[in-house]
Amino acid sequence: MSKELVYLENISKSFDGQMVLDELNLKIHENEFVTLLGPSGCGKTTTLRILGGFTSPDTGRVFFDGQDITNLSPNKRQLNTVFQKYALFTHMTIAENIAFGLKIKKKSKSYINDKIKYALKLVNLEGYENRMPDSLSGGQQQRIAIARAIVNEPKLLLLDEPLGALDLKLRQEMQYELIRMKNELGITFVYVTHDQEEALTMSDTIVVMNQGYIQQIGSPEAIYNEPENAFVADFIGDSNIIPAIMIEDRLVNILDTRFACVDTGFGHNKPVDVVIRPEDVELVEPSEGTIQGVVTHLIFKGVHYEMEVMANGFEWLVHSTTMFPVGKQVGLRVDPFNIQIMNKPESEDEEATAIDI
């Protein structure tokens, strides 16, 4: 792992008596693309604002490159922010917008002009120097906002749901652009979003947050395939979350049926939650299935069919490219590798519910 760039130590913050962040600890490394992911009100934007210096934490410290910057004002921090609503200066031209930070740092005119050219090239908007922000589309404005931030050569770029206002097609395009820019610039990105797909596409590391707590930190694959608790499993993609009993290592009782799995170390006869992704459930002839059920719903989704299968009192969500009509008897089979066992939520969610009261 590369050098540690940011360390948030025991950060707590509440607004009007409402706890938003509770003793949050987070490390961000150099050249990492970190995404803070969670539903609205989970504290992800507050975390970003604390990093940017726009909000100060009630307790805890912020370290940047080894220095304590907790009380440093935003204009003294070596990082830049791309705001949710672009926040371009509407009375300035594109070139003046991009030059804003450089002029304050009293850079030479030729340096500034070179930088403007370079930044516009990077965001694919060459020749837009003299346009006004109002005359640009949302996607273009967002790219200018990014250009304005990166010309200052920050070590860290904070992005607050930068693609939230764009339509789907443009959003996907911008996702690839952002990844390309990050690789070209070699700077650290901290990205805030509530869109799990965006997070999975772009990140090196995803930090899943809920109600002021970090639920899980990991690579996109780890978060998707091995969610640590029901919240993460539910928030990232569709899933079947089923209460079950861990009989022994590598054997779990789901809905009174024994399934082989690969997890160990949960103990004997211990209640757990099981996550099975809908695309991991195979539909087969009843005789070949581990358990049997009846198809109750069928929707065509384009890439696959989405079906619901009632089996042993649980409605299984199934994604399959083969279609089974409603009312058909089917067997369900799951590869042991695709059964993810999770501990029943304990302390974390108890704390989380305590805030609700």
Next chain:
Amino acid sequence: MRNAARKVYIALIFIFLYAPIVTLMVLSFNASKTRAKWGGFTLKWYSSLFQNRDIMEALVNTLLIAVISSLAATVIGTIACVAMSGMKRRTRSVLLGVTNIPMLNADIVTGISLMLLFISFGFRFGFGTILLSHITFNIPYVILSVMPRMKQLNPSTYEAALDLGASHMTAFFKVIFPDLLPGILSGFLMAFTMSLDDFIITHFTKGAGVDTLSTKIYTEVKKGIKPEMYALSTIIFVTVLLLLILVNTAPGGKNDNKDNKEQ
């Protein structure tokens, strides 16, 4: 048919509204001293008006008070708006309500209460007291026209400026101020107009020997109406009219900014 009726109706309304002023304006160019008959076109009332030292002195007073009071009110009002925008919503709406009251308050009440205030604090009535009261009643008009601009601001632009390394002062003057400028300008012009044509409040807060145009006209008229007064009233009306046109076109001032940039 309906269209014609509509036009007649609008014409009637305008005649009702503007007939008195038009009469006044016509009479100001009437060579005959009586109001009853038209004695030919003349500018002599205007020239004798400009030779009247008392009136010229009142004019200077009026303009000085209007300029100084509206400038002061613009600065105070704009700062108030900046402060209010940082407040919580409830505090802000209460404060906005409080600043609105003086506008709705009857001028005579404002005038008398200011007079009593000046007396009880031992002020000497004169130019200073008129100026103070004009600043007071002008502030709400500035707030009224700056606050909507303030609300339209994207709060992130200020933070974006800080983020790019600007100090709080630089961020305000480079980013917030240009966006507020149209509102500030129209607030200034509105305040200027209000100050220019105020009579009642000035009447109660002026001392002996100091006059603005409106109080001067009032004293002159008491002595008997002279045609010079028609000329003076016409000038005041035209000035206020021009200012109002300016105020109403000022919110489009955004385009002016762009034009200036390109020059």
